[in-house]
Amino acid sequence: MTIIDHLNPPTGMMADNIVGFARALRAAGLPVGPGAVIDALNAMQLIEIGNRGDLYATLQAIFVKRHEHALVFAQAFALFFRAAEDWKHMLDSIPLPDHAKKKLKPASRRVQDALAQPATHEVPQQQEQELRLSVSDKEILQKKDFAQMSAAEIAQVTRAIAQMRLPQAELRTRRHAPDQHGLRLDLRRTLRGSLRTGGDIVDIRKLGRIDRPSPIVALLDISGSMSEYTRLFLHFLHAITDARKRVSVFLFGTRLTNVTRALRERDPDEALANCSSAVEDWAGGTRISASLHVFNKQWARRVLGQGAIVLLISDGLEREADAKLSFEMDRLHRSCRRLIWLNPLLRFGGFEAKAQGIKMMLPHVDEFRPVHNLTSMQALIAALSAPPPVHQRALIRSAA
Structure with a gap:
C-alpha cells in the first residue's frame, strides 16, 4: 500500500459504519466535523480492524478533543458497535481500556437517543425538514411556555439553553x-x-x-409547584456556570442544598444527575422562610461578598408565610448588591400579588421578572450583562 492509497478514504460497509458512528457522536454533543471523519477513514487503513482495542484507541484519538467527551465517546462506542451486526465478525474479544468499561452514567441517555435516530439514508431528509422551519416556528418556540412544551420541544429548548453565554459584566x-x-x-x-x-x-x-466579574448566587425553588420548570432552570444555571466561574447554586424546597460543585460537571446530564442525587426534597413542599434563614446564617458571608447578584427563582407560594419571611428577605436584600426575583407566575397577563408570601417578599427585591420561556431567559441575560443600577433600587416588571 502506497502513501497515495492512504490518502484515499475507504469505501463500503466499513466507511458507512465510521460515518454513522461519527454522526451519532455529533448528535450526542461531540464536535465531530467532516475533517475528523476523513481522518478516521484514513486511519482505518493503518490499523488491524479486527483488534477492538486498536479500533477504540484510534477513533478516540481522532474524535475526542476534550476530557469531558471521553465518557460520552466510550458509551457511544460500546452501544454503536454492539448494535452493528456487520461488525461482529470483525471485532475480536480483546478487552477495552478500563475507563471504557465504567458503568453507564446519565450521559448515556443522550448517546442512546442519538443512536435511536433514523438510519443513515434518512438523516439528510431529517436535516432538510429542519432547514424548512420557518421564522414564525422559531418565534413560537421562543415565546412558548416551558410548561406547555412537548418532549421534542423541550429537547430543542435544552440545546438552545446550552448555547447561552452570560457576558462578563x-x-x-x-x-x-x-x-x-x-x-x-x-x-x-x-x-x-x-x-x-x-x-x-x-x-x-x-x-x-x-x-x-460580579459573583452570581442562584436560589432555585424545586417544590412541586415548580416541577415543570426546575430541570430547564438547572440547564440554564449549568450553562452560565460553564461560562462563569463565580457562580453558586442552591436548591430549596423544605430544606436548603448547595449544588454548586455538582453543577460544575462539564456534561449537563452528569451535572443534573448529581444535583438530583444530592437533594432529598425534590418536588415536595415549600418552606422559603426556613430555607432563606439557613442560607443567611450559614452561607451569606461565604458567597455574597464582592458585590454579588442574587437570582431568586421561585413562584413565591410559601406554605408558612409570616413575619419571619419578610425578615429573611430583608436580610438577604441587604447582604447583596442586587436581588432579582424570577417568577414563572408572571407569564399570566393579569398577574396580581395576592398570595401572602408574594406580598411579603416583593418589597425586598430590586427587580421582578418572568422566567418561563426562552425570551425571558434571554432578557435576563441582557439585564445581568448591563451595568448595575448605582443610586436606586427600582422594582421592574418586564413583559415576556
Missing part, C-alpha cells in the same frame, strides 16, 4: 494593579525603577483599578 473593585494607563501613581515601582538610572526618574509607573 465587570465590577470595579477597590484593589489596584499595575496599569500603564491608570490614574494612580505607583510610587514603589517608580522608585525601584529609578535605581537603574542612578536615581533619575525616567519611567513613571501607574496603577489602575481591578475589574472583576
Whole structure:
C-alpha cells in the first residue's frame, strides 16, 4: 500500500459504519466535523480492524478533543458497535481500556437517543425538514411556555439553553494593579525603577483599578409547584456556570442544598444527575422562610461578598408565610448588591400579588421578572450583562 492509497478514504460497509458512528457522536454533543471523519477513514487503513482495542484507541484519538467527551465517546462506542451486526465478525474479544468499561452514567441517555435516530439514508431528509422551519416556528418556540412544551420541544429548548453565554459584566473593585494607563501613581515601582538610572526618574509607573466579574448566587425553588420548570432552570444555571466561574447554586424546597460543585460537571446530564442525587426534597413542599434563614446564617458571608447578584427563582407560594419571611428577605436584600426575583407566575397577563408570601417578599427585591420561556431567559441575560443600577433600587416588571 502506497502513501497515495492512504490518502484515499475507504469505501463500503466499513466507511458507512465510521460515518454513522461519527454522526451519532455529533448528535450526542461531540464536535465531530467532516475533517475528523476523513481522518478516521484514513486511519482505518493503518490499523488491524479486527483488534477492538486498536479500533477504540484510534477513533478516540481522532474524535475526542476534550476530557469531558471521553465518557460520552466510550458509551457511544460500546452501544454503536454492539448494535452493528456487520461488525461482529470483525471485532475480536480483546478487552477495552478500563475507563471504557465504567458503568453507564446519565450521559448515556443522550448517546442512546442519538443512536435511536433514523438510519443513515434518512438523516439528510431529517436535516432538510429542519432547514424548512420557518421564522414564525422559531418565534413560537421562543415565546412558548416551558410548561406547555412537548418532549421534542423541550429537547430543542435544552440545546438552545446550552448555547447561552452570560457576558462578563465587570465590577470595579477597590484593589489596584499595575496599569500603564491608570490614574494612580505607583510610587514603589517608580522608585525601584529609578535605581537603574542612578536615581533619575525616567519611567513613571501607574496603577489602575481591578475589574472583576460580579459573583452570581442562584436560589432555585424545586417544590412541586415548580416541577415543570426546575430541570430547564438547572440547564440554564449549568450553562452560565460553564461560562462563569463565580457562580453558586442552591436548591430549596423544605430544606436548603448547595449544588454548586455538582453543577460544575462539564456534561449537563452528569451535572443534573448529581444535583438530583444530592437533594432529598425534590418536588415536595415549600418552606422559603426556613430555607432563606439557613442560607443567611450559614452561607451569606461565604458567597455574597464582592458585590454579588442574587437570582431568586421561585413562584413565591410559601406554605408558612409570616413575619419571619419578610425578615429573611430583608436580610438577604441587604447582604447583596442586587436581588432579582424570577417568577414563572408572571407569564399570566393579569398577574396580581395576592398570595401572602408574594406580598411579603416583593418589597425586598430590586427587580421582578418572568422566567418561563426562552425570551425571558434571554432578557435576563441582557439585564445581568448591563451595568448595575448605582443610586436606586427600582422594582421592574418586564413583559415576556
